[in-house]
Amino acid sequence: MNATPDLTLWGAGTSRTIRAHWAMHELGLSYKVKPIGPRTGETKTAEYTRLNPRQKIPLLQDGDFCIGESAAIVAYLSRMYSTPERSLIPESTHDYAAWLEWCFFVVAELDSTSLYVMRRHRADALGHIYGVAPEVVAQAAEYFRGQLRHVEVALADGRPFLMGERFSSADILLTTCLDWAIAYGVGICENALPYLERIQRRAAYQRAVAANAPAAPVAVGPAKL
Ligand SMILES: N[C@@H](CCC(=O)N[C@@H](CS)C(=O)NCC(=O)O)C(=O)O
Structure with missing residues (x-):
């Protein structure tokens, strides 16, 4: 390397x-x-x-x-x-497969099918481009909560992270969707609350929040004097 x-x-x-x-x-x-x-x-x-x-x-x-x-x-x-x-990735074949399952689940079901649908159709987000659709937004939030049962059941055994004792990049993906859901007023499942608090205390998470701060808006025309 x-x-x-x-x-x-x-x-x-x-x-x-x-x-x-x-x-x-x-x-x-x-x-x-x-x-x-x-x-x-x-x-x-x-x-x-x-x-x-x-x-x-x-x-x-x-x-x-x-x-x-x-x-x-x-x-x-x-x-x-x-x-x-x-390490952010498990090594054994079965753990790797379970990690992949979490990653695809978060991206496909929680992000693309739920939260991003809400973003596209909320009046305060991208509704002006894709169409404001309150019913679609409400259904997407409901779908998100339904899919979150997978997380609720997994975390019910008291594991600190999705893959067990070790934090992995699947936790990065899930946390960003939990944060996003909370910002959209979509309730998250009970077992995810202590999970999220634990993860938000990580120094790397806090550094990432700072590093991800949006830059100042770009000037779109001649500078005003
Ligand atoms: N599936 C992609 C989605 C990326 C995406 O949609 N990014 C948005 C911001 S979150 C974007 O770049 N929009 C650009 C634009 O429309 O100008 C990913 O997870 O990276």
């Missing part, structure tokens, strides 16, 4: 970008940040579009290698930069 990786993370200020910042901090990695924000025009520049034709954040550059999709970035960092002292 390269002793001093050349890492640049594009993106700040969203529930997806914090995942990558957080994995970096858990793994003790140094990295450069290009804190571009969504819907600022910064994802649509020629330079960024060359790197990511999807025009989305986050995006990670590791030397010449480039990877998008927040969960894929987190999985890549976990695989590439975990050490015996700081």
Whole structure:
């Protein structure tokens, strides 16, 4: 492995970008940040579009290698930069499969099918683009709560983290969705409350929150004198 990786993370200020910042901090990695924000025009520049034709954040550059999709970035960092002292990914085949199941579940069911649907259709979010749809928002919140039963049942045995005794990147993904749900006023399940408090006390989480703070708004016209 390269002793001093050349890492640049594009993106700040969203529930997806914090995942990558957080994995970096858990793994003790140094990295450069290009804190571009969504819907600022910064994802649509020629330079960024060359790197990511999807025009989305986050995006990670590791030397010449480039990877998008927040969960894929987190999985890549976990695989590439975990050490015996700081590991975000389980090793045994079955634990790895269970970790994958959690990651896909969080991204597909909690993020894409529930919270992002709410974001697209809330009047105070992206409803002006995708259509304001209160019934869709309410149903997506209900669906989220239903899917969270999987978390409630898993945490009922008192395990500190999704994978048991060891924190993993599946916890990064889940926590960002729990934070997002709370911000949207969607109640989270009972067992997730002490879980979330425990995770929010992690130094790496707190550093990631600071690192993910959105940059000052970009000027969109000539500077006013
Ligand atoms: N599935 C993607 C979603 C990425 C995504 O939608 N990012 C939003 C911000 S959270 C974005 O970049 N929007 C850019 C824009 O519309 O300008 C991931 O998890 O990385």
